[in-house]
Each structure stands twice: as structure tokens, then as C-alpha cells.
Amino acid sequence: MYVLYNFIIFSIWRSHNMNAKILDVSTGKIRKAVIIDAKATELPSIHDGWEFNFPSRLKELSHAIAYKLILKEEPEVLLGCLIFQMVNGTGPYIAYLECSPENKGKNKRFDWVAGCLIAFSFKQSLIRGKGDYQGYLELDVQEKRDIDAFKVMSNYSKKYGFKRYGLTSTMCLVDEDGHKLIEKYLEH
Amino acid sequence: MKKQELEDFDGKVGLDNPKKWNKEELNAFDSRVKENASGRSPQQRIKNQLAGFQYSLEEKLDQPDTFIDLEEIVKELIDILNITKKELAKSIDMDSPNLSKYLKGERKFNPDLAMRLGSFFHIKPEIWLEISMRNELLSLKIQKTKSEKYTKYDYEKVITF
Numbered sequence: 001m002y003v004l005y006n007f008i009i010f011s012i013w014r015s016h017n018m019n020a021k022i023l024d025v026s027t028g029k030i031r032k033a034v035i036i037d038a039k040a041t042e043l044p045s046i047h048d049g050w051e052f053n054f055p056s057r058l059k060e061l062s063h064a065i066a067y068k069l070i071l072k073e074e075p076e077v078l079l080g081c082l083i084f085q086m087v088n089g090t091g092p093y094i095a096y097l098e099c100s101p102e103n104k105g106k107n108k109r110f111d112w113v114a115g116c117l118i119a120f121s122f123k124q125s126l127i128r129g130k131g132d133y134q135g136y137l138e139l140d141v142q143e144k145r146d147i148d149a150f151k152v153m154s155n156y157s158k159k160y161g162f163k164r165y166g167l168t169s170t171m172c173l174v175d176e177d178g179h180k181l182i183e184k185y186l187e188h
Numbered sequence: 189m190k191k192q193e194l195e196d197f198d199g200k201v202g203l204d205n206p207k208k209w210n211k212e213e214l215n216a217f218d219s220r221v222k223e224n225a226s227g228r229s230p231q232q233r234i235k236n237q238l239a240g241f242q243y244s245l246e247e248k249l250d251q252p253d254t255f256i257d258l259e260e261i262v263k264e265l266i267d268i269l270n271i272t273k274k275e276l277a278k279s280i281d282m283d284s285p286n287l288s289k290y291l292k293g294e295r296k297f298n299p300d301l302a303m304r305l306g307s308f309f310h311i312k313p314e315i316w317l318e319i320s321m322r323n324e325l326l327s328l329k330i331q332k333t334k335s336e337k338y339t340k341y342d343y344e345k346v347i348t349f
Binding site: 017051052057060061083087088091093094095096097098099104105106108114123126127129131132133134135136138139140141142148151152154155156159165169170172174175176179182188 | 196197198199200201202203204206207209214217218220221222224225228232233235236237239240243244247250312
């Protein structure tokens, strides 16, 4: 029965596309983007120049769904990927999030990619989180050097409103900070 | 690419190896959630619940042929706010039996009521109206299965050529 319930819930997840907004860095104009669910075979890997092996990661995780952010008018343009997990069926968690190689660093083509995927994840928390878990989202930061991890955390804190738990790698986004991201990065 | 990526520290998050969600980690997760919830105001809790409810409705509207019971929706919403249907009706300048008739489809749901409910529950009026229209279209689909009942209504039986 539990398996059937998960199948139904996950089938429902797969049916919903979300409109999002990204920033074209060269023109300064906002472009329409869409977040769609993706199968493992449709996900990028290290062989495509990405740092995470999304197909294998997705297969390893339970209660997880992968999503792609693509340009609405050019759906072949992949902007970023996300693996969102409901840990143990209850806890909203960003397991993996990555911007495409073209959208990282100073020369990125589009900005707001990470913002869209975080806002989408927070929205999932509002929809699927129950009780105290509703409006709560976690992620973990890991870099090869501690100083880089610290900088990522500082950035996530300043830019998106995440809060770090003590000296751990875990950060959380809650309530108003998450609502603000939905307002900024997703279309209503 | 690695150097470039780290310049804005926005490119990726996640662990090299997936987190092992053993009992200890799950308990820690739960403790963090509870700690955060202890500082959450009742207003914020309600805002989260209503937002989550609206987003769920939007998902349901994306699924064709799904009947959404307006009366049930209102019941769930007043439960979130812990108010009675009578209090709701009064707050939107209606009487309770009248509101029930609209929600049951006995009276024509209209943009004015969508605005009142939308404003009261902070749920977009478009959603209310869309649900009502969707339900009407679904009932039309059901009616179409009984089309023989309507074959007598035909201009060809009235006009002589």
C-alpha cells in the first residue's frame, strides 16, 4: 500500500511544470524558463562537463525527483539541474543542485538559475511538507577546500536567506525568506 | 571552469557522496525542524499553510478531468483558519445558506464571489473561477454521455426546408 501511495504521489509530482524567470546577463532582460521533471536518462553527467553525476545520484536516492530548468522558447537549452528529496517521505531537502557549465562564473550567459531551483524546492516544501516541515528546506554544502565551502555558505546566506547550523555543512531556508524567493524567481 | 565557478559561489550545492539518512541523521533533521518551528508565529504557520494549499490547487488544475469540490476546499480552508462557515459567510458579506448554494453549484459561481473568497483566503481569484468553470466543463462531459436525451432539441425538427 505504501509503495502504491508513493507511486501515486510521485506520479502527481511528475505532471506539474513550473514557470520561472531567469536573467539574460548580456541584455539585462528577463527570459521565461520552465522547470520540468526529468528521468535519469535525460540528466547530465560529468561526461557533459558537469560536476555531479546526476543520473547515478538520482538512482541512489530514495523519495527523490530530478528536475531540469530549461529555456521556455528554446527547450533544448539546459540551464540547471536539481534533485529534490523528501527525506524519509517527510523532510524537504535539496540533495543536488547545479547550474550548467555555461551558467557558472563571471562569463555566465544566464543568472538566477540557482535562485529558480531553490525557489521551486521551497515551493515543494510548502506543497508537500506536513506540520513543522511545511515551509522548511535544507541542503548541505561541500567543497574541496573549507574556505570555498564557507564562501558558498556566505553567498547562500546573503543571496537567498539560508541559515547555517553552527559549524556544520547544513543550511536551512524557512518561511518568509523562502516566500520571497518564490516571488522573485517563479511566475505566478 | 572550476576557477570561474567559484568566482560567484553559486554554481552547485550537494555532497560528494549522498547523505546517509540513518536514524541519527533523521533525528537530527527532525530536531532542527522542531527547533525552527518553536519560533514560528501562528501568522507565519497560517501563511505557509494557505500558500501550500494554493500551490496544491494549481497542481490539481494542471491535471485534466479532475473534479475539485469547491465546498470541500472551503471546508479545508476554514479548518486552517479555525473559523466556522458562518463566520466566513459573514466576513464576505453573505449569509451561510446562500454561500453553500454557490459552492454546491446550485447558484452560478461568479467573479464577484471569486474576488471575495480570493481576498479573504489570500488565494488568487482566478483559481476559484477556474475551478468553477472546470467543474462545469466536467459536468458537460457527463451530460454528453447522455446525448440521446438531447437529440430532440434540433432546429431541423423545427424548420421546414
